[in-house]
Amino acid sequence: MSRTITIKALKYNPNSKVSKPHVAEYKLEETDGMTLFVALSKIRETMDPDLSFDFVCRAGICGSCGMMVNGKPALACRTLTKNYESGVLELFPMPAFKLIKDLSVDTGNWMNDMSKRVESWIHTNEEVDFSKLEKPIEPEVAQEVFELDRCIECGICVAACGTKLMRPNFVGAVGLNRVARFELDPHDNRTIEDYYELVGDDDGIFGCMSLLACEDNCPKHLPLQSKIAYMRRKLVSLR
């Protein structure tokens, strides 16, 4: 049941003086279980070596290959072409991030700033003593913390977010998820007041309008909205 699919991709290099944004069109045979990543690699190998897109792991772990597919953000390595009945896939780089070239955007620096902003690391005054046993952690808590740690910082929740369009400094579901993760983690000694300092404003937890696109599009299916709602209730109690 092989068919020919059409891939349209934006091509533009903002660093080049001659480059003009345009949409390039490629046609190729669909193979069994073809992911968008496989299709793009094939295009780069056989048709257009100049096409830029990011990937590292090809397995939905690294979060590098986020892009807009027919208007919705998705990971190229986890998008099966056969799910697109029309056989036409229109690819654009994710908005909200700095464009590097074609489909390649700079999520790294944005995520860096986000991490620093929400101080996404363990805050504790306790010295770790390696000769002693580590502090016991309930398995349910460990599991819950880990579930939130599944976030791969692909940027899809930010690209999908309506609030982000209105508030350029919005920290995004990814940032609020980090806060929720450390709030859960018993290693972290920060209090609700500390988190209020970090995200208790309209660019943080009170900016979210619960449009749900972050959770709908999250490739790791994280419970982003319930975590945001939970943190919001916690923080609003301080107001």
Next chain:
Amino acid sequence: MKYDIIVIGSGITGMRAAIEAKELGANVVLITKSTPVANNSYMAKGGINAAFGNMQDEDNIFNHTKETLKSSGGLGNEEAIRIFCEQAPAAVRELVGYGVGFSTLANGRIAQRPFGGSRFKRTVYAADETGPAIMKALYEVVKKYEIDIIKNHMAINFLTRNSTISGVTLFDEESEKVVVCEGKSVILASGGFASLYKNFTSNVKDATGDAIAMGLRAGLNAMNLEFVQFHPTGLKDSNFLLSEAARGEGGKLVDKNGESFVDELNTRDFVTRAIFKEIQKAHEVYLDLRNVPKEVLETKLIGIKKRVYTLKKLDPSVDLIPISPIAHYTMGGIETDVIGRTSIAGLFIVGEAGDNGVNGANRLGGNSLSQGAVFGKISAYEAIKFANRMKKYNGVDYYDITRDIQLIDKLKDLAARVNVNEIRTQIGKIMFEKIGIIRSEAQLQEALEDLQEIENSLQDAASNKPSNVKSLLELTNALLVAKATAKSALLRQESRGAHFRIDFPETDKKFETNTLIKLEDVQA
């Protein structure tokens, strides 16, 4: 750019080294050729070994040492293995302190699971995504300490003077220029070369053996390159790895009639060859997770379940999962002493890039992450001691820089007419078919000829599909390392650990020694 300590590579080894150096007060930089998440530590799923003994008393340092030594097939360095096994529990505890959320038991202690090649439950895990959990936490610590990170810079060569390191030359991908980074000591932790098996590997595309090529060019010995570990259970026709954890939790390896043909939890090389022999007989091989309890599939193995469903539309609780072995880890590397020192003073090569004998001829599943944590830390400690003794910078020989600028100019010319992606695919095929799971003299010779042919054809390549310069630099390294691997495999006329020669299927006492190879041997 001038730093006390230069760390190259952003995997667990490099990050751990950079963090340790920073904690000890050094002026440190972390250099990575693409982004800090583009590494194999991030890809690791199954777990990290440390003999905590939380599950059973037999899981102790003594047994960890014994099993690591056994899997090394007589080539393991006892001292390195002893240091590693003794330090592993502390190293994992440190990771907990950095905020890694490992899975725990009902009593709150860290949980451990069984893993290939081990009789005891020793492997610490964070569900089925241990690597990402560790790397994310370490990366956050790197950000917190404000350690300088230089992205998209690929190391070209070492700069040395009087057999002492003075820094590295880097290729800046954005400006396409050569950049010099001076340092009092250098820790190279840029990983192995399993991604040369393109399309037959679980590795990220960046693991192209750059460290080994750099080492060879600097006159160092490459050791035991022939030992390439193939992971038995890659999902067929994809690069997705079905972690050892799946078998640890009760998954079975079966043929199409659902019959078992091998002990699933034997060492990886044994299981891989058993599968490969079935495949050679044109039999399909499957992973059977149907007997794994539903709650385990839904928690510990949920990533596998979801992924298998997206890619193959198979439900592991009902269907058999088709598998095929893929290149996973390279035991060999640049020869170093136990703590990663090389014969260039001040240069440390650790992790998968170096070979201090801790893995010998084969690696125990789950050992690599803890090795990175242990030796990354120790090397940082030693590097600082060296840097403090150095007092001032060693100084750079400008001839070396000119040489690398000329090299890059040459590559720029080639880049305009070479289609690297296509050639890398060819190399991947050659390596899997001829320097793969089962080797023979004839095949290895053929591989060498094929590789030479590719190298020769580069000069007058006239593809109208240009590539970028970095990928060409990687290709240069890849060809050198691929040839060195084939030569090493030719030299070892026996079968041992992960190296299996069909023409010499027995282990030979005579070869119970490391294979060393130099640049001259590769080019001869």
